[in-house]
Amino acid sequence: MKENRIVKLFGIKYPIIQAGMVWCSGWKLASAVSSSGGLGIIGSGSMYPDVLKKHILKCKKATNLPFAVNLPLLYPNIEEHVSTIIEHKVPIVFTSAGNPNTWTKELKSNNIKVVHVVSSVKFALKAELSGVDAVVAEGFEAGGHNGREETTTLCLVPDVVNAINIPLIAAGGIVDGKSMLSAMILGADGVQMGTRFVACKESSAHDSFKNMVLKAKEGDTKLTLKELTPVRMLNNNFYREIVQLYQENASKEKLLKKLGKGRAKKGMYEGDLINGELEIGQASSQIREVYSAAQIIKDIMNEFKKLKQQINIESKFNF
Amino acid sequence: MKENRIVKLFGIKYPIIQAGMVWCSGWKLASAVSSSGGLGIIGSGSMYPDVLKKHILKCKKATNLPFAVNLPLLYPNIEEHVSTIIEHKVPIVFTSAGNPNTWTKELKSNNIKVVHVVSSVKFALKAELSGVDAVVAEGFEAGGHNGREETTTLCLVPDVVNAINIPLIAAGGIVDGKSMLSAMILGADGVQMGTRFVACKESSAHDSFKNMVLKAKEGDTKLTLKELTPVRMLNNNFYREIVQLYQENASKEKLLKKLGKGRAKKGMYEGDLINGELEIGQASSQIREVYSAAQIIKDIMNEFKKLKQQINIESKFNF
Numbered sequence: 176m177k178e179n180r181i182v183k184l185f186g187i188k189y190p191i192i193q194a195g196m197v198w199c200s201g202w203k204l205a206s207a208v209s210s211s212g213g214l215g216i217i218g219s220g221s222m223y224p225d226v227l228k229k230h231i232l233k234c235k236k237a238t239n240l241p242f243a244v245n246l247p248l249l250y251p252n253i254e255e256h257v258s259t260i261i262e263h264k265v266p267i268v269f270t271s272a273g274n275p276n277t278w279t280k281e282l283k284s285n286n287i288k289v290v291h292v293v294s295s296v297k298f299a300l301k302a303e304l305s306g307v308d309a310v311v312a313e314g315f316e317a318g319g320h321n322g323r324e325e326t327t328t329l330c331l332v333p334d335v336v337n338a339i340n341i342p343l344i345a346a347g348g349i350v351d352g353k354s355m356l357s358a359m360i361l362g363a364d365g366v367q368m369g370t371r372f373v374a375c376k377e378s379s380a381h382d383s384f385k386n387m388v389l390k391a392k393e394g395d396t397k398l399t400l401k402e403l404t405p406v407r408m409l410n411n412n413f414y415r416e417i418v419q420l421y422q423e424n425a426s427k428e429k430l431l432k433k434l435g436k437g438r439a440k441k442g443m444y445e446g447d448l449i450n451g452e453l454e455i456g457q458a459s460s461q462i463r464e465v466y467s468a469a470q471i472i473k474d475i476m477n478e479f480k481k482l483k484q485q486i487n488i489e490s491k492f493n494f
Numbered sequence: 495m496k497e498n499r500i501v502k503l504f505g506i507k508y509p510i511i512q513a514g515m516v517w518c519s520g521w522k523l524a525s526a527v528s529s530s531g532g533l534g535i536i537g538s539g540s541m542y543p544d545v546l547k548k549h550i551l552k553c554k555k556a557t558n559l560p561f562a563v564n565l566p567l568l569y570p571n572i573e574e575h576v577s578t579i580i581e582h583k584v585p586i587v588f589t590s591a592g593n594p595n596t597w598t599k600e601l602k603s604n605n606i607k608v609v610h611v612v613s614s615v616k617f618a619l620k621a622e623l624s625g626v627d628a629v630v631a632e633g634f635e636a637g638g639h640n641g642r643e644e645t646t647t648l649c650l651v652p653d654v655v656n657a658i659n660i661p662l663i664a665a666g667g668i669v670d671g672k673s674m675l676s677a678m679i680l681g682a683d684g685v686q687m688g689t690r691f692v693a694c695k696e697s698s699a700h701d702s703f704k705n706m707v708l709k710a711k712e713g714d715t716k717l718t719l720k721e722l723t724p725v726r727m728l729n730n731n732f733y734r735e736i737v738q739l740y741q742e743n744a745s746k747e748k749l750l751k752k753l754g755k756g757r758a759k760k761g762m763y764e765g766d767l768i769n770g771e772l773e774i775g776q777a778s779s780q781i782r783e784v785y786s787a788a789q790i791i792k793d794i795m796n797e798f799k800k801l802k803q804q805i806n807i808e809s810k811f812n813f
Binding site: 178180182295314324325330334349353354357359360361393458484491 | 497498499501507508509614615616633634635643644645646647648649650652653654656666667668672673675676677678679680681683711712713716717743775776777779780801802803805806809810811812813
């Protein structure tokens with residue numbers, strides 16, 4: 176009998192992890208997810224060190240259950256973030272966007288569980304070698320920053336499962352009980368959802384952005400800026416300005432200049448749907464209402480359990 | 495009790511459909527798949543009208559079970575193909591790459607079941623309106639010609655299921671029992687597999703190409719030529735020549751000239767791994783041996799059935 180390795184690793188009820196997203200996942204969202212049986216994550220990528228500290232303290236006040244901090248390894252003040260995480264005894268850290276060798280040992284020697292986000296088999300193997308406790312394998316359909324291999328979740332998960340021995344969390348395109356069950360059948364031990372929790376009551380995304388996510392249809396997100404860091408966003412005015420630059424064969428410098436600073440904050444946190452960068456995954460097309468984290472997790476688990484039963488009784492699956 | 499609509503529609507044993515692929519799927523592969531309980535498809539896109547006729551006749555001799563012909567709607571001699579299909583009473587036609595309104599009525603008035611391949615919700619709705627019996631929803635990870643929306647199978651299937659009432663066949667990234675069960679949990683009634691059947695004993699792909707598919711690793715396929723018709727192929731010398739042209743900001747005309755005529759035949763059928771276009775899906779990374787169609791279908795069904803049981807007893811899925 177194989178146990179669920181993610182439930183065991185983190186000491187949580189359900190192997191549902193909320194992604195640590197810039198401008199959306201502060202202490203409110205993280206603590207709401209953790210209190211509902213999943214694993215909530217504070218996204219430190221959009222936080223100054225003192226802001227991260229406040230969020231950690233508030234999260235600990237709001238829940239006694241495990242939560243994590245997402246640490247983008249290219250963050251400029253990373254030493255300060257790491258000190259804060261260690262000092263305030265954050266039990267779990269999800270690292271991303273960088274070399275897992277740099278901080279894994281330091282974090283683990285402080286009794287912190289470390290998970291690294293990867294987009295390919297090559298990076299998964301590197302992460303396992305660095306000593307992390309688990310990996311997140313994130314497919315092409317995921318929102319925000321994305322891998323260069325463009326491997327989809329459906330293809331990435333079986334390949335990574337086959338390559339590594341540590342637990343695997345699938346991410347990209349997972350929004351509900353059926354996509355969760357699908358990912359676990361492919362070999363994942365648990366799932367991470369970003370897009371679903373952007374459109375969550377406790378998310379700090381701007382209401383205008385949440386509403387735009389609800390209206391998103393299939394085909395409305397685009398992966399772009401591949402010469403800089405590939406990023407998936409909604410097709411809005413800002414995205415179309417980038418397309419225009421591509422049509423003019425603009426240089427990398429011109430693209431960087433257009434991107435400028437604070438585009439994601441402007442769109443996702445301040446609600447500027449015209450000039451902001453609206454990072455979201457393909458699965459946004461499946462989200463129709465903003466619910467609380469508790470309701471989202473309840474709905475996911477109900478669908479997950481119902482489907483497991485259906486598979487064995489419905490003649491659709493029995494031929 | 496929902497029945498399996500694909501098994502019923504085609505009168506087959508398992509809802510496993512072999513994709514109609516240029517240069518790989520002649521009568522040998524199609525009849526072997528149909529004889530094994532799936533639905534075999536003759537890919538007419540790479541056949542002259544007289545060649546198609548020979549393949550249909552040989553397929554009928556080799557099996558009494560239903561089979562289909564894939565008909566790319568932009569095929570130059572399409573009237574001749576349609577006449578051959580009607581004359582020889584092919585029971586099922588899969589149309590692709592074109593407007594489903596053009597031929598659906600004509601085919602259906604001849605008692606032929608029609609299925610159309612789509613890459614988006616928009617095209618799925620259009621296909622349903624045209625009167626087809628089912629659609630194939632094909633995701634970004636699929637090999638060969640691909641949609642412009644870049645929606646992955648994991649995200650496309652639930653969106654299309656939600657939009658249409660006719661049966662849905664999922665394609666792209668499906669290679670085995672676990673990906674088949676995943677796609678059906680997402681809402682598909684059946685699955686279509688191309689890549690898996692390229693590397694099949696009865697496929698007419700060149701042995702050198704089959705061997706290259708076995709060696710393919712995660713990240714080895716690329717979607718390119720998006721200005722012409724997006725196509726997913728193996729990263730070989732020909733692909734790198736295209737990349738070189740992109741780096742030089744080459745015009746559409748230069749890309750067309752580089753592509754030339756017969757690139758797919760050269761690579762897939764004649765085995766020129768250097769100068770040929772090697773169309774294959776991302777899931778090629780999961781294929782390790784060339785088996786017969788009968789063995790492939792047996793293995794898929796064994797894994798599918800085993801997984802259905804595991805889900806309800808393994809503690810990995812029960813928390």
